[in-house]
Amino acid sequence: MKKFSLLKIILMFSVFIYLGAGTALASNGNIKSASLEVNLAKQNPDAARPGEPVELTVNVQNVGNANLKDIAVTVNPEYPFSKVSGEELTKKVSYLTARQDDDDAAVLKFKLMTDANASEGTYDIDITTTAKESGSSLNTIATTKTIQLEVKGKEYAQIVTINKASIDLAQKEPLEFIITNTGNSPLKNMVVSWKDPKGVILPVYSDNTKYIKYLAAGDSVTVSYSVMADVNADPGLYTLDVNLKFEDYESNEKSIATTAGLFVGGKTDFDVSFSESDQGEVSLSVANVGNNMAYSVKVSVPDQDGYRVSGSSSTIVGNLEKGDYTIASFNIVSTQSPGVAESGGTPGVARASEKDKNVTSMGSNPLEVQIEYTDAKGERVTVNKEVELETTAGSVNAQGRGRSGSASNSSRFSSYLTYIVLIVVAVAGLFIYRRKKQVEREKESGNKKSEDQKHDSGTGSGTIRD
The missing domain is CATH 1.20.5 (Single alpha-helices involved in coiled-coils or other helix-helix interfaces)
Structure with a gap:
């Protein structure tokens, strides 16, 4: 025990x-013991931005009891971070003494690139450190430190499309801007406004400012206006200055200024009506009833059922100002009604062939007229119009303002008779007027002779009394 x-x-x-x-x-x-501490001291900017570089400040400190040499610090970037051209991912420190204070730590800076399509969030990055104990080439230490980097989405908006490239003069038309958030962060309190510096294009029914409270990343919104161009404006391309204001994630106000083009002017419209008919020639009145000038106007009568054009079917009438008109004439034969005048009919009346007689009908179709012109944008435009006509055998009249065949002869005879009657009445009136004047002169002459005779008689009586 x-x-x-x-x-x-x-x-x-x-x-x-x-x-x-x-x-x-x-x-x-x-x-002897060795130990290294690696810490992220600073990140600039505080949150990485897509498409922009980020700088990392790393502190390396020897907190062990052994001195260290040949220290190598390597940053291992992963998506969304990558190496910046010309920048090293490994930095070296030749010597670190043991038991260092914070002020004695080695300071290293690294620069990385953030992917342009990076989403908002927090990402991990590994920093690897290797070193050797001073006085020993065999004792090597290695450490890995994982740090976290914050990425904030990039705020950016752009006008992707405008719903039209041109507007007409003095016409209320819709105008839409499609605005898309092409960044990685939502946009808040967005203000959209536009202005035509020349004052030709103006909004109607509202002002030129629209508000968007929130627009998520990747989303689009349509901003609608009603606009009108000055009726007296010169056709041409006008500039719209567009301004976008919004708040970022830190509530800082940012703005994007851009421009868009809008053409004012373009197409016009026409009114076609019957003017007159003479000896088979039909004249049409063509008026520019739109707000734009028409250049190089050509009027044509295309092939169609019920009518046949003798001679040229097209005529160029030149330029037509807005509100102006011109006359286009064609030799037109109707093939719609029976009783076509024979080849030996009255001169001045349009005739139809035997073949035309076989295809005529009692119906009356409107005459199709085609108008081609160059608009203010330099584009060739075709407009089709119809003119209501009344037809008889082999000739054309509009709205009963003309006659053909015997009806035309009767009308012409009536016109001649009217002229003859007017002439006869005028001659008779002149004759009666002159006759009346002559009678009055004769009466005056007779009265004068009577007075003279009375005077002479009085004189003779006095002589006898003496």
């Missing part, structure tokens, strides 16, 4: 001696 107790005491004493010796050696630096 005594032997066991003595052995136990000896063993315990030996342990205490060993521990004390180890502590003393360690305090004298005879037991």
